[in-house]
Amino acid sequence: MFANSAFVSAPERLVVRGGSRHLLRFKVRYGVYQNPTAGLVLIDTGYGSRVTEGPDRSLPLRLYARLLRPKLVEEHQPARVLDRLGASTADVAAIVLTHFHADHVAALRLFPKAKIYARAAVLARIRARSRFANLRHGIFDELLPQDLTSRIVDIDQLPVRPAPHELGEGADLFGDGETLAVDLPGHAEGHFGICFAGLPVPLLYAVDAQWCAAALAPGKAPGLPASLIASDRRALAASTRRVAAFVENGGDVLLCHDPSESPYDLPGAPE
Template sequence: MTRRDGRLGSAVFPALVALIIHPDEGAILFDTGYDPAFFEATRTWPEILYRWMTPVDLPPGETIVEQLPRFGVAPDDVRAVVISHFHGDHVAGLGRFPGARIFCARAGLAQVRRPGRFTRVRNGVLADLAPADIDARALFFEDLPQLPLGPELTPFESGADLLGDGSLLAVHLPGHCPGHWGLVVREADDRMRFLIADAAWSSGAVRDNAPPPRLTTALLGETGPWRDTLTALHRLWDRNPELLLTPSHCGEIAVETPRADG
């Protein structure tokens, strides 16, 4: 279901969250991962289908609010949350940050409000996970100033400037679902990390330009744009292998990412 050249069998997919410490804005999250709110939102029919199709293991201590103190960050310190898209595994913890600004795509939020509970579940969306006051707190990628990304990120051309200083640029990565965006982060050592969310489900898929089978891409999004986005990421990696490309569900990244507790 995740690589068209893959073999049949179950696979473990970590649900990763990025903590960004901005020198002026403080703690910012890219997505929120799973949370007990996911299990609450999938208690009833048809939402329980989501839980059956993607069984979730959430051990004690692994929610984002439990992990943040290991890095010296309290949940109330989080000033903003950048949402790549509104699938349940990316927004389940959003309700834990009631004081944070929310950067997201207007097209993604529209999916949350699409009529039909079964249709939303089939598309990986759980409406109960969106905060009731999201309209008052949201800043939409589509409305923010666009900055050129520069030749080092070709073939991607521009990104939405979230903070007005060019440090965080949201980049549209179409195909996986409506309103799916990644984030380019310029790190303290001037290296760039490209958080690509679900444009690929593993670093290996980017290296090999190996998309999911058509059954999967057609179910969740649009096959053509999804494959075009993956090909663009593959070209970017092939031309600039030093660039840090980070999928949200990559086991390689989960192993390599340093933890505050060692």
């Protein structure tokens, strides 16, 4: 189930080649689900108030928030969503971090005890770089708790299993073969998606492989300036094709920012 932490408005043509000037309201999803082995799991955390109004924000983070102007959806902030599910932030046992961009890590501090499933090598590179060098990668280190490294479960050390519909291999996050971390490089360092392999129709949460489902069609991926933001344009194109092939083979796909309603969305977010 996916909650929508915020809306961000941008013209369609920025994210779909040949798109219109119309403003679309993009979502900023994060996943919440109960895994029989791992317990209550989040997939990323979405945007939170640390990005939009944290009083101790750095100047670059203030500028970033001003530029993108994310509008937080209060009812879908993690504490509220967990409350609706009869749980609290303290019940979250694990958070899967698909990458370290601000809209995926902003609420990490709400979960000081959760295990973090992520790429240890990417976090090590972030920790070794200067704040300025991280900004060039779209990463605000002030959003990452100090003890993050010690809480990491390195997905690169986990056993891999084949994902359905010829998606390739994925790291088996919880040892039950049902939640596979599948590499989708290009958008950000170490970016990966999550394949829910045990569903009747397997779902690939492809996170930021594209912003909009329409951009998965051949020739529809956006050009400049969106492609400039990507960490590796060629890898991004290959990941886009991989996601599109999964859909062609009968899988379902969900993107973090796609503006349309999805059957995987938690109901009740204001339009």
